[in-house]
Amino acid sequence: MNSTTTKRAVILVSGGLDSATVLAYTQQQGYECFALSFDYGQRHRSELIAAKELSKHFNVADHKTIKLGMGEFGGSALTDSHIDVPTEQSDGIPVTYVPARNTVFLSLALGWAEVLGAKDIFIGVNAVDYSGYPDCRPAFIEAFETLANLATKAGVEQGGFNIHTPLIKLSKAEIIELGTRLNVDYSHTVSCYQADTNGLACGTCESCNIRQEGFKQAGLADPTRYLL
Amino acid sequence: MNSTTTKRAVILVSGGLDSATVLAYTQQQGYECFALSFDYGQRHRSELIAAKELSKHFNVADHKTIKLGMGEFGGSALTDSHIDVPTEQSDGIPVTYVPARNTVFLSLALGWAEVLGAKDIFIGVNAVDYSGYPDCRPAFIEAFETLANLATKAGVEQGGFNIHTPLIKLSKAEIIELGTRLNVDYSHTVSCYQADTNGLACGTCESCNIRQEGFKQAGLADPTRYLL
Numbered sequence: 001m002n003s004t005t006t007k008r009a010v011i012l013v014s015g016g017l018d019s020a021t022v023l024a025y026t027q028q029q030g031y032e033c034f035a036l037s038f039d040y041g042q043r044h045r046s047e048l049i050a051a052k053e054l055s056k057h058f059n060v061a062d063h064k065t066i067k068l069g070m071g072e073f074g075g076s077a078l079t080d081s082h083i084d085v086p087t088e089q090s091d092g093i094p095v096t097y098v099p100a101r102n103t104v105f106l107s108l109a110l111g112w113a114e115v116l117g118a119k120d121i122f123i124g125v126n127a128v129d130y131s132g133y134p135d136c137r138p139a140f141i142e143a144f145e146t147l148a149n150l151a152t153k154a155g156v157e158q159g160g161f162n163i164h165t166p167l168i169k170l171s172k173a174e175i176i177e178l179g180t181r182l183n184v185d186y187s188h189t190v191s192c193y194q195a196d197t198n199g200l201a202c203g204t205c206e207s208c209n210i211r212q213e214g215f216k217q218a219g220l221a222d223p224t225r226y227l228l
Numbered sequence: 229m230n231s232t233t234t235k236r237a238v239i240l241v242s243g244g245l246d247s248a249t250v251l252a253y254t255q256q257q258g259y260e261c262f263a264l265s266f267d268y269g270q271r272h273r274s275e276l277i278a279a280k281e282l283s284k285h286f287n288v289a290d291h292k293t294i295k296l297g298m299g300e301f302g303g304s305a306l307t308d309s310h311i312d313v314p315t316e317q318s319d320g321i322p323v324t325y326v327p328a329r330n331t332v333f334l335s336l337a338l339g340w341a342e343v344l345g346a347k348d349i350f351i352g353v354n355a356v357d358y359s360g361y362p363d364c365r366p367a368f369i370e371a372f373e374t375l376a377n378l379a380t381k382a383g384v385e386q387g388g389f390n391i392h393t394p395l396i397k398l399s400k401a402e403i404i405e406l407g408t409r410l411n412v413d414y415s416h417t418v419s420c421y422q423a424d425t426n427g428l429a430c431g432t433c434e435s436c437n438i439r440q441e442g443f444k445q446a447g448l449a450d451p452t453r454y455l456l
Contacts, residue, residue: 066297073292073340100339103379107335111328112301134384143375150371151331156362 006032008118009164010109013037013063015050017211018124018167020189021179023058025166026122028182034116035063036109040098041071046199050190057188066108073099102135106144106163113161114154121148122164128171141165172214180220187223200227234260236346237392238337241265241291243278245439246352246395248417249407251286253394254350256410262344263291264337268326269299274427278418285416294336301327330363334372334391341389342382349376350392356399369393400442408448415451428455 009031013019027033035058037051048065055063102125109121125136134140145163149155167175179186191211192201201208203226215222237259241247255261263286265279276293283291330353337349353364362368373391377383395403407414419439420429429436431454443450 064300066300067295068297069294070336070339072294073343097381098339099342099381100335100379103375104332104335104339107328107332108298111298111326111332114327115301134381135379137378140375140378143371143378147331147368147371147375150365150368151363152328153325153362 006030007120008032008034008061008113008116009120009122010034010036010113010116010118011060011122012105012109012124013051013054014124015047015052015054015189016124016191017172017179017186017189017214018126018175019051020054020184020186021175021182022122022124022166023054023060024179024182024184026164027058027060031120033058033060034112034118035060036105036112037063037065038068038105038108039065040068040101044190044193044195046195046197047190050188050199053188057185064112068104068108070098070101070104097133100135102133102140103144106148110148110152110161114152117154119154119158119160120162120164122166124167125165126167126172126175127169136168138165138168141168171217172210173217176214176218176220180218185223187225191224196227198225200225202227234258235348236260236262236289236341236344237348237350238262238264238341238344238346239288239350240333240337240352241279241282242352243275243280243282243417244352244419245400245407245414245417245442246354246403247279248282248412248414249403249410250350250352250394251282251288252407252410252412254392255286255288259348261286261288262340262346263288264333264340265291265293266296266333266336267293268296268329272418272421272423274423274425275418278416278427281416285413292340296332296336298326298329298332325361328363330361330368331372334376338376338380338389342380345382347382347386347388348390348392350394352395353393354395354400354403355397364396366393366396369396399445400438401445404442404446404448408446413451415453419452424455428453430455 009026011023011026013035035055127137141163148161149159155161190199191207193205193207194202201224237254239251239254241263263283355365369391376389377387383389418427419435421433421435422430429452
């Protein structure tokens with residue numbers, strides 16, 4: 001661990017619109033940024049390339065992409081090719097929900113944070129557009145924060161782990177406005193659930209729809225690269 | 229998901245003495261058993277072979293070994309070859325502590341449990357011999373159980389996730405007595421922090437010491453296969 005006085009933060013960076021905005025926000029808050037991505041068998045693997053480019057663009061102190069065999073469990077349209085990706089927002093919890101995904105991601109972020117001597121973890125969850133996901137709600141985040149301070153040596157000895165969710169109450173349009181002020185180039189982010197290997201978006205899935213609507217409501221041009 | 233009425237359980241099986249006992253116990257309780265192991269860059273990789281053999285011996289419904297790149301974070305004697313494995317029990321939290329390990333393992337068990345329609349997760353944590361590990365304490369387990377019911381679709385819709393810790397208050401001798409009654413063959417388990425590729429134990433590390441003392445106190449012959 002170096003002796004810098006800059007506070008360190010671990011940021012979950014998927015390569016999507018939300019986490020790109022969180023990364024820009026965390027950097028603007030003056031943290032030394034450590035970006036964490038997961039290769040978990042997701043369909044939209046071009047996200048990982050986007051995460052790498054974003055980490056480079058924002059000049060993070062380190063970026064790790066951790067291999068995670070949770071795709072073997074199946075049970076989600078995002079990791080199981082036998083389940084179709086939906087084109088419309090559903091009532092209740094959607095089939096694109098990956099069981100316990102944010103719990104797993106935050107747990108690994110916690111492990112890295114502890115090794116780095118960081119107490120601040122940033123995640124781009126959003127309870128507005130993704131209200132169907134149980135692990136995007138404030139109650140989940142609060143429970144994880146409690147757990148983090150019980151689960152770790154650093155938490156037990158000093159306390160103070162914080163899970164930051166700067167986007168949790170923002171609409172997609174507000175997230176885009178925030179990121180635009182912070183110089184995020186959204187053409188380098190991938191939201192599409194079934195983007196091709198070059199990161200080109202389908203323009204028809206639920207995630208593309210939410211994103212398109214966000215740019216429209218923000219009154220900004222949509223820079224997303226779509227499949228023709 | 230099949231329509232069996234037998235209750236399903238996910239059991240964290242490391243291949244060590246404790247988790248072997250938990251697997252035998254869960255089976256004896258009448259659960260359909262799903263064993264979960266992790267290849268996370270641990271030094272004692274012969275554990276993984278032991279986990280496979282134990283799963284076969286106890287005829288589990290399925291056994292998965294999930295790759296998990298958390299060794300990349302470093303920070304523990306168990307995953308970082310630059311940190312020496314201790315030979316004596318230390319005061320406080322030992323260097324063999326792997327940051328957030330049980331949080332990560334339980335999170336992944338939760339994800340698989342949800343896909344399987346299981347509500348019961350078994351883990352061989354022990355607050356007696358491993359009192360130094362924060363993620364082996366009852367307070368940690370309770371916090372994780374709360375989280376599990378907030379984090380998942382199954383938890384939110386039906387509740388009822390249970391994290392079972394049948395060994396949490398047992399001494400090593402009591403664990404060995406329990407397992408012996410349940411026909412666990414401890415010669416096929418690996419506890420040593422630096423076992424060789426054939427699973428032969430060093431006989432000198434902290435984990436070997438605790439295990440040896442356990443057999444001694446239980447008044448049972450130690451079947452562990454040691455390096456000469």
